Amino acid sequence: MTGEDAPMGLRRFRAVFADRRVRWAAAGAVTGRLAQTIMPLALLLAGQKRLHDFAAAGAVVAMYALVSAVGAPAVGRLIDRWGVRALVGFAAISGAATVGLATSRTATGMIGFAAVAGVSTPPLGASLRAVVVRVLPQPIQAAALSLDSVATEVLFIVGPTVAGVAAAIAAPSVALFGCAALMLLGAVVFIPSAAGGSPHTAQAGRRPLPSVAVLARLLPVLAMTTALTFTIGVIEVSVTARAAEWQSIESAGALLGFWALGSVVGGLIYGSRDWPGSPRGHALLLLPAMGLGFAALALAGNVAAMYPLMVLAGLGVAPALTNLARLVASQAPAGRDTEAFAWFGASTALGGAAGVAVAGAVVDRWSAGAGLVTAATLTVATTVLVPVLRSKSAPGGAPKVTAPR
Template sequence: MTARRTVDDPTRVGYGALLRTPGAWTFLAPAFVARLPYAMLSLGIVLLVLETHGSYGTAGTVAAVSAVAQALIGPQTGRLADRYGQSAVLLPSVAVHAVSVGALIALALGHAPVWALFLAAAPAGASVPQIGAMVRSRWVAKLSDSPATLNTAFAFESVTDEFTFVIGPVLATGIAAGVSPSAALIAEAALTVVGGLAFAAQRATAPARHPRTEGVAHVSALASPGVKLLAASFLGVGTVFGALQVSITAFAKDVGQPDMNGIVYGIFAGGSMVAGVIYGLVNWRRSARQRLLACYALLLAGCSTLWAMPNLATLTVAALFCGLAIAPTLITGYTLVETLVADGAKTEAFTWLTGAIGLGLALGSTAAGRLIDGHGASAGFTVPLVGVGLGLVALLTLRHLLVPPSPASRTVARGGQRAGGQAAVLTSAALD
């Protein structure tokens, strides 16, 4: 297989070829186990606090504290992983996570005051391992000389993210309904520890460390205006996840089918996953920046009908169509951010996007919970409409910031031409 391809080369690399990359499964399998709890934590917290404290607003706020902590601390752990190595960050993270989740469960079951729940929820969220960002960094390290395969890897990772959002909520609600909400969070913590430790053990595929050079100031990934813009737009995507988790739960309870909330949310995430798979099979000719704007606009359209659905069946259909735009938006966003930063800041850049989703999830769940308590379940669905609308305005206004910088020695969103003696690498999310 040719190492470098140009835009005019129609050759595509499919998922099968990607998964045959030597050493890929050694980190992909444990990474999947460790990523699955990401979609379980917030919903598990909502279900637990709702059962013990009886308020959607309180449940959403506690989940929001966890998500905010993850959003703020996650990029810092990404920076540490770039500097000291992934294993050095993962080992303490999973230990803190297990202890914090255990404390949160004990406090909730003991009907502790809300401020005490905050004290446990914050470290529980802050210590969530940034596995998705770390896996993407491993793909970049392995496939930097094979742009077509790297394109496929970005698509595959976003599809995997969505698959965890299909399985995670269903698993959390199934355990909560069949056993208890606390059991769902115990399962979340166990998967995090087992998957995180197994992933950390795969040192052979880890990217090279980039320790700080004496006398050279470290430049954060946020120094790039394009990274800031993408993070802001992913904040809007996060409001979709957060608001839908709380709003679907409330809506299902109102119509007398509380056990269906995980199924409805899973269908929403399943639509995203299917769209991501198809998106990765298309040989796109438009630039990644143009595709991001189009996908984000479609996401806004999908969010615009949720609040008006009269029953659970129509809400499920509306959620499915809303989900169809999620994965393509994420795939293209992760593709673009990788082009905007140097090698020593890639994990940090990925975690800023993941953290922005978490922060948006926090804002979305909190706002939706408050609206639901005051105005009913349907009011919660207006939150993602506002969040995505603001994100689209930002993208349209500042889209010029998403142009990759020179020189072409780093990966760019389009093109495989040589510049400065080094080949620029095509990282469009299309499969070329």
């Protein structure tokens, strides 16, 4: 399929699911990732209820988040080597540890189970992206990755909501039991995506690159990802703090919801057609545009003025993350797509967490406006990393992903 033959608009998104392997992978990934978005709040609520201490509960959540991010690339490499069926094994281990979390009564026990559950979390998002770049023609890949970014936005809204409702109606442990079941179900549903070949067959007969070499190849785009998601974390805290400054803390959730809405709209627009240029060229446009959108948030004088600006500021988020995923695909060595996207996911998680932590200090010391300006400045500054990206993959790497013309 060439750029001229590729469908446009909504038909392009329908074309994403024409391949049954993508349909199974998407269904499994959404199911399992729903569990992963429920987990943090469910863990916090369960920890507070069991330990009667938010600090201890926060330590449990931090352990889970940290080891999930750090362990994902290693698990991704094993998935590339063994195939997607190994996802079920990791899901079973993580699910069993999650059941342990739901029943443990001590801080030590909960932290230990959190570590096991996190490090064995199946990288379903990375595996889905690997399936996309492996089986879909290039003109459709951007649409698929855009849908993935949009789905991520939705899941991060739905997941905490489900956790809160389950805790209110039943108990936090019920949400954790549900997470274990959803994670295992998602891995099982993912298996048919392996039909017709396994991602690791591309490496047959070759000495595999060590993970440090994969990391070195991806380092520039991972640095961009970390910086961008850092700014997203800063925006989340700064917008909440700005609402508090206006004596309207209850509006913070709605403001962030409008931001997510803008991101969803932008992601659908970006994935609906071919855009001139390469992903590198798109990054040079998207990052400054995002920075300007973030800077505009600092100009709002009240909550009402903030709502349309939040939509505007969100328009570039999903396209930028989609573009970064395309850059990861273009830099990944052959047969190491899942590991590469697991590094991408780890960078996303660590960048966002660091942004939230730093923004808290900035807002406390200065103001919410200072946080907004910091996010805008860093987003624009990230463009200096674009020229460092490889113009094409090294020998034996994945083909360069470019926008068809």
